[in-house]
Amino acid sequence: MCDSSSDSESTRHNLDPIALHDDNKSINSFNTFKTEQNNENLSLKITRTETKKSLHELGISSDIPHPDINNPPIPNPIFPEEYNLETSTGLVPVKTLESIGRTKSEPIKADIEFVTFTINDPENPHNWPMWLKWVYTFVISMFVISAAYGSSCLSGGLFTINEKYNVSTEVSTLTVSLMVLGFAVGPLIWAPLSEQIGRRPVYFISFGLYTIFNIPCALSPNIGGLLVCRFLCGVFSSSALTISGASLVDMHTDKTRGLSIAFFSFCPYSGPVIGGLVNGFISIGTKRLDIMIWVNMAFAGVMWILISLIPETYAPVILKRRAKKLRKETGNLNIMTEQEVTPQSFKEMVNECLVRPLKFVITEPVLDLVCAFVALIYALLYAFFFAYPYIFNKLYGYEDNKIGLMFIPILIGAGLAIVVTPIFEKKYATICKKRKPKPEDRLEAALIGAPMPCIALFILGATSYKHIIWVGPASAGIPFGFGMVLIYYSLNNYIIDTYAKFAASALATKVFLRSAGGAAFPLFITQMYEGLGLQWASWLLAFVSLAMMFVPFIFYKFGESARGKLCKEDYTV
Template sequence: MNHNNNEDLEKQLPDYDTTTSTSPTILSDSGVVNQELSWKQDDPENPHNWSKKYRWLFTLVVSSLVISSAFGSSIVSGDRTGVMNEFHVSSTVSALQVSLMVCGFGVGPILWSPLSETVGRKPVYIFALGIYIIFNIPCALAKNIGTLLVCRFLAGFFASVSLTLAGGTISDLFPTHERGAAIAYFAAAPYSGPVIGPIVGGWVSVGTHSWRWIYWVNMIFAFVMWVVICFLPETYSPVLLQRRQGNDSLIENLKKNFDIQMILIRPFKLLITEPALLLMSLYVSIIYALLYGFFGSYPIIFGDIFGMNSGFVGLMFIGVIIGVIFALLLAPYWEKRYKNSQQTPEERLPAMMFCAPLIPISLFIFGWTSHAHWVGPAIAGIPFGLGMVMVYYAANNYIIDCSTTYAASALAAKTVVRSGGGAAFPLFIGPMYSNLGTQWASTVLAFISLVILPIPFAFHKWGPSIRARTAAKEAAEEQKFEKF
């Protein structure tokens, strides 16, 4: 894999020249377009030159969009029995409300990223999030379980636009040397939303005694975010330049280079040919799956064992939120450490190596204190939240740094694998904890996280040689890419 030591973690996204009028060659997010673009120095229409305060406000908004979508996937776990009782289905079928929406998260990115490069970020946000809002209505009014589950998958498909485009939007706003802090804080959003969901959903269920109101509340949150994004400007530079120059050929060229077959195939091909991508995606997938597994295990431990209602069960996720906050406080340290290093991809991994052991530690605490006092498993969420975000942050950066040319396709592949894990775990966590008991079920999960623990250490030691062996293959792919 090719690597430029001077490039930062956002290599997968287009970077526009803000210091000269020279026309650099730009690689689109989807990896399908080579287009000559340029901004004049200090051009006020260049998003990089917008005020720092406004760009950070924009970052807050798109991060909130991600939280909103991820929140929607887990809020239904705040009432695990309502759907079971009304439609007379098992807990596993009820858990499909979470799993199918997360499946939609895995499918949507394949479409939304290249589409945003054809028409711009804003129209795609407005269209997809608008449809997502609408699909909450049949969920809330569903008369049978089939309608509910189909609409949940479609809701996830359209809600995934936030997870897909938010990183690109932030890249549109910040030049490479300024993006580190923005991306570091944004990295927590995909994991904060799922944790907040059960807290809100639990109290909505307690207050209204209806699982349907959970969907109405989710729709209101999504609608508020949709209104906010409607008032924000476009950030994608090719579209901005086309509008200013009145030159339709730019967008026409983007459309001509929109090769859907290549977009669909490349992420999966990279998974097969790139060991770093495959193993890091597997690692992130397992951590993501463990988080979604908590939506099944928390009600068992805090609800069934300690007798808490849905509202208080949701509050137990505050421990995970505290861990996420600690991760946000640590991220600038690791970012500074990386910038002071040789800036090889492997220099991204010490953060992961340092924090990854917290995952199995937290699971052992979670399981083996589950019958003593509720404080034990509640506190276990703190090291889990810290380890989870730092693992994601480091693994994401490592994938990007290793995959300079096809980083967006690599990230799409990672998203598909990650969503698969998040969708699968809620389906068997409940039966697993019921059959094995809380201690041994948690121990099994802890050992799974121990098995994958050597991955970052191995790549830290042998990563350069692995990348050297695959460099020739990527060079051949680049030559093939230039033909499109």
């Protein structure tokens, strides 16, 4: 092998069984020639690799940038650009990286060559046609809605569970809470697995199991079986809520990423609303639990098929497969990705996915406050699924079908939020052009959205009287839906930017706390409204929302100094 660190083109002519060198020939990447010598057919494999000069031209220096959030978990990587860089040859030798000052505490074999995408590589998701990216974005968004729909689909007909299994509403409410609790457990499995085998296999396995486990839910002979299967449905379907956002980041570049994530922010919160709306009519029209579950299974099954048709989007897995193919074609076993060279150990995986997120709950008050606000909004959404039936049945005698219609204003509000989020994205892009952005720059949308849940709950309490037409309490859903999406969109970005070094762990903390809140609130909301009355129950939640409303304002004003004092280290770099 010739010296790959020289500024001249680095070429290798690998002749099996004899290695030959010819630096004077112009060659193309990965060309294979057949030659005949002494009446024997020998395979001549010629490979060109990147040089010190070509890496400098691509902007690669001795400074190792922080890995992107979607990079695989590699301890102290020396080439984090591997997964989003396009080179002319597709191979970057470790020797060349070392020649520009890239070093690692544990030395890597000098003859290892890292695989990258090539220029305008069709397998690079960033190079897919824009129309195709948005088609996939729509499918992924519907996929998320499908999982969220399933979490609340039984809330529109709890009486059918009560009648079938002869249980109280407190017990039937667990069918919702346990599935949401499964959302907290599932990410511990699917997130790390997607980093090893890819998004597509995880979607196929997990959502296939989710679709199948709707069958025992529909046919369960007792309430215990239903509750266990609902929890498992939450675990299996949580892959959609856990890694779908990452799939969008895999495909979209900075120009369209913000808009796609803004659109995606609508889905985890609108899905439960649609579930309550649709199944209210099913439960009243059929009075059968199994029909609600079969409809959910049909929705999940269609989305399972569609999501399985989307190609793999995770660059590390795409490159890992390419490296395997090149090793087979060239016989060079040193062609790898950095993830293959330094794989994450089981201990490191447990730390990344379980220990550190739980540790953050104890050690990071900044993250706790932000996640607490996100968890409150998510919990309030699920609280509405049990507060609305009580309010509208008591005031107007509505059954689940008409009560489901009362959720439409929440969807309207959420849709309005999608309309305004591009404004915040453009403003953030302008800031990035003028100066280096701070995590607090992400909070402007939350400043608008934060007061909305409080306003919504005060409206709900003030209009919960028999002499006021149903439009009054139903209209509370518009500001709630509007604020809900803006808060989630803004605070999610703030968490990523604030904890960039361990963004995956910080987001896991958020998912855990959010799901815990969503699972807990339904268990006491009905009793709270019975005990405090229609007005004061809503106003109590409004006062809690009022207190939490100041979180984004405080961090917007004092966030930089607060992070310096309260965070254990500067995670933004």
